[in-house]
Amino acid sequence: MLFNAENILLIGSVLLFVSIVVSKTGYRFGVPTLLVFLLVGMFFGSDGLGLQFHNAGEAQFIGMVALSIILFSGGMDTKFAEIRPVLPQGILLSTVGVLLTTLFTGLFIYWISGFKHVSITMSLITAMLLAATMSSTDSASVFNILRSQSMNLKHNLRPMLELESGSNDPMAYMLTIVLIQFINSSGMGFMDILGSFCIQFIVGGASGFLLGKLAILILNKINLNNQSLYPILLLSFIFFIFTVTDLCKGNGYLAVYIAGIMVGNNRITNRKEISTFMNGMTWLFQIIMFLTLGLLVNPHEMLNIAVPALLIGIFMIVFARPLSVLICLLPFKKMNFSSRIFVSWVGLRGAVPIIFATYPVVANIPDSNQIFNIVFFITILSLVIQGTTISWMAKLLHLATPLEKTGNDFGVEIPEEINTDLRDIILTEEMLAKGNRLMDMNLPKGTLVMLIKRGNEFMIPNGSLQLHAGDKLLIISENKEGTPPPLS
Structure with a gap:
């Protein structure tokens, strides 16, 4: 069955529904969500139920749109205060680490391509291109797994890995593009390659910073009557930043990530609505991107490259990645x-x-078709081996800690423009020792109790209300940056 105007909405809705339902089971058992979406796409594809999708150009466009949104959203979630202590480590991993992984893996691919029983034969530059395409990591899947098991990481590992995963895609992209240009243009020399790198980094970084500042200014000054238009306005900025940077020969992926960091770390109007919209769009385009890639591959073709892909994948897991990180x-x-x-x-x-x-x-x-199939095979191999053992490895190395609670159980939020702190606490017998009424408690100045939750019942507080141990109080205090006010 081919995609056409008459059936694309029907097929698309079925694919989205099946992916979400199946991912619930995978999430529960620690299977990376990405792997589930890829497998659903493969199941419905040409070697499965027969959906025909073979246009790499369209898949590339979908991926470009999806990555722009995903990287911008990842930038918004990257907090300066968290990444500042690990900024040097993250930058080194996302630049030098990607370069070293490409170098080690490319040399290994070139070496094994001469073996008698290996079904690939590649030149050194083609081997480097193959290595470059898969030199970046997808740590976002790691945090989905950790969250599913209520697990966090010690020693600032979480922000460091988030910084690496959000910022290493531009380096891998630049390596891929430069190597393609080198193959198609025999006259390209080392200085041309170095110049292309510098231009992409400088233009990408500068445009991301400047256009990110412009986005913040417009969001805060435009004063739209309809609040629902603010997220859409920001979405238009994401695509504008990517395309303008690309037209100026800069790295669009780097630009949107930096712009996302700028927006996420500054005060903006209607942040709650924007964050909710961006989270939904990120998930939607992640699913669409993974399904598209799953549909694009022909699984039977991977059988021919299974042996070299297995060797390359294991080499990357046990040698190339560890050596690059340690250096x-x-x-x-x-x-x-x-x-x-x-x-x-x-x-x-x-x-x-x-x-x-x-x-x-x-x-x-x-x-190129051989390159695509090898990368797809190694991606699945990596997700199966590494993705399903992340939480086990964190526990084995004694790096796992309980996931810190965010938000409150009342589902109440306040605008960030209001400099207050909103949180919930559970009453204990010790807190009620001086009396079980709100008026008997010594509430700090500037602290109010907004709501009380007892089981599934919500109550409006008043001074004479009888309180019980186990009641949950939603409290608001004046200082947003302060510590939780003690109740006695």
């Missing part, structure tokens, strides 16, 4: 060995390498 983290003497090992293990390949693998196909690079 990048050498200057940081205070980082313990367990943390270094865990960061080495969290080198998941995700949808991004598969999207980057479509670029050689669109550019008609020799052996």
Whole structure:
């Protein structure tokens, strides 16, 4: 069955529904959500139920739109205060680490391509291109797994991995594009390659910073009557930032990530509505992107490259990624060995390498279909081996901690423009020792009780209301940056 105007909405709705339902089971058992969506796409594809989708150019466009939204949203969730202590580590991993992974893996691919029983034969530059497409990681899947098991990480590992995963895609993209240009243009020299890198970094970083500032200014000054238009306005900025940067020969993915950081770390109007909208859009385009890539692949073709892909995948997991990480983290003497090992293990390949693998196909690079199939195989291998053992590895290395609670159980939020702190607490017998009424408690100045929850019942507080141990109080205090006010 082919996609056409008459059936695309029906097929699309079925694919989305099945993906969400199946992902619930995978989430519960620690299976990466990405893997579930890919497998659903493969199940419905040409070797499964027969949906025909073979246009790498369209898949690349979908991936470009999805990555712009995902990277911007990831930037919005990246907090300066959290990443500042691990900024050098994250930047080294996302730049030098990607470069070293490409180098080690490319040399290994070139070496094994001459073996008699390996079904691939690649030149050194083609081997480097294959390595570059899968040199970035997808740590977002890691945090889905950790959250499903209410697990956090010690030693600032979480912000460091989030920074790496959000900022290493631009480096992998630049390596992929430059190597494609080198293959298609025999006259391109080292200085041309270096110049292209510098231009992409400088233009991408500068446009992301400046256009991010412009987005903040317009969001806060435009004063729209309909609040629902603010998220859509920001979405238009995301696409504008990416395309303008790309037209100026900069790295659009780097630009949207930096712009997201700028927006996320500054005060903006209607943040709650914008964040809710961006979270929904991120999930929607993640699902669409993964399903598209799953439909694009022909699973029977991967049988021919299973042996070399297996060798390359294992090499990346046990050698290339660990060695790259250990080299990048050498200057940081205070980082313990367990943390270094865990960061080495969290080198998941995700949808991004598969999207980057479509670029050689669109550019008609020799052996491009072989490159795409190998990357797809290694992505699944990485998700199965590393993705399903992340929580186990964190516990084994004694790096797991309980996930900190965010928000409150009342579902109440206040605008960030109001400098207050809103949280809930559970009453204990000790808190009620001086009396079981609200008026008997010594509430700090500037603190009010907004709601009381007893079981499934909500009550409006008053001074004479009888309180019980186990009651949950929603309290608001004046100082947003302060500590929780003690109740006695």
